[in-house]
Amino acid sequence: MSLVGTSDRTQAQTYPIDCAILLCLSGGWPASVPCSRARAEFIRRITPWPIEPPLQIWRCPMGASFQLDDSVDRGGRFYDVLFDSLRRPLPQTFPDAPLQAASMPVPAVFRGTEAEPGQVPGGLALRLVQNRADIDISGPEFNFVRSIRVYDVRYARQRESDRDGDCNRSAVVVLGTYGTQGDFSWQRSSPGALPEAHVGLERYGDHCPSIYHRSVFVDWRDYEGNYGFEQVNY
Template sequence: MGVAFSPLESPGPAERLFDTAFQATLPRQSFPDDGQVIKVQTTDGADIDISGDAFDFVRSIRVYHIQYRQHENRDGDCNRSDSTRLGSYGVQGDYRWTRSNVGQVPAASDLSIPNGCGSYFYRSVFVDWRDHAGNYGSEEVRY
């Protein structure tokens, strides 16, 4: 997805609170239970040639950022909003986002738009892939 991780020295609780309160433009960082900090860095693709068939599993990874809502307004009109995007990897591991829609989200997702125009809101990140043996896998996180 265009990122790499590098461990940093973990700041103390007071420094983390200060960063959160006064430096909101900094990227958010995760602090695992062991106190190790992970720094996110952008990358331009793979450091090695991954264009061969052995790396098809990398290009099979698809990331759906699903943002869908619908509701009926006072006039009885159905208002729908679909901001779904699809992230995928290119031949050399370059990552890109393209427009998509909920109709392209795989059935393995928990997305379940009701018939008619009932009030519905769904937001998640859904990732699916095929491993080196061709087996299908997926994960989804609602937020």
Template sequence: MRPKFKQLAMAAAVTLSGQIPWATPASAYQVDCAILLCIAGGWPASAPCTHARAVFIRRITPWPVEPPLQIWRCPLGASFMPVETPIPSERLYEAANWTALPRQSYPADAPLREVQSTDRADVDISDETFDFVRSIRVFHIQYSQRENREGECTRWDVTRLGTYGIQGDYHWTLSKASEVPSASRLRVPVGCNNYFYRSVFVEWRDHAGNYGSEEVRY
């Protein structure tokens, strides 16, 4: 594991463990930064990461099926740095070191800019440091098959796939049950035996490439 990612995992497991409050509505920002850090660090064992993972899964629990990570709620560009632009990994450290509000270094007379709920990150995250964001894929699986009275096999497949773009924007596209990863419990039988399956399946890889997944049946 590269040194900067060791530090990132420690930031998620240690820095988050006692500094991020969860009780108020404003904590939505902290939750998404926690999800960002915790998934990068492989969901380290800590109360904030446990909470972040619960929110991550709740968002894919119908209805509606939401983007599990809403990176636009984590203001990675909140700090005012007129001289140097921080490298991508430093953006993550910025997110990890909050208390009640994002860390800011604005001049005393500068207006505080509210973080916008846009559909993408507020800074450039095209660097490979953020590949773990783009590894997140959400399959909304809706599949059934049965044999009709004429002996014909009727299949119904409206599976969709949710993915993240280069800058963290989230989009749904049409997919197929056959494209669902094997980690899902979906098992389409051979032939045309009666079968019905409906779930939301999410998969990801952390910064080190370790695979993870969760599935919610409904």
């Protein structure tokens, strides 16, 4: 079963789909048309090649506010605004319609002095954010974002040498993780760091059965801490 659509369609859905991924992932992927589409895109992004961050939170605008006091943490309020928007029921006349971008907040945070409704405040500073969330998501309510781990097993092989009987093993595994503000980065890892749910390398390092394995494995914990994972072999 192929989960990959045309590049044009993917690009057209990018704006709302990451907001849907954010919400549906946090809720444990509840059964619904928007969440089914969001999960399909989540998996498509880790289906080689190329391998992409499964959640691209910087594509989901969450913050648009006149913030008067920088000492006040308003992350929780932005969280509620975003999630309340996404929880609005889809129009009954279009039961299969995707989540609409029109319901999302503007992708920027405004800081400045107080102004009348509908007016731009004086001393406005517009802060645009790339490759991370556009609001502060450092609080525990967004731990589910930072729980996502992407293991790219580029190869892991093991075989007994025909010449001297030694066991030859080699592997390249890289791990993708999310930072405090949803920024994504890669680092070197190893087969031994793979989660127990990963399948295919259970006998790696055990005597010397012949093994050649390539896969991408992603796991996460939802808002309530429930564990989930997906694996794509190639």
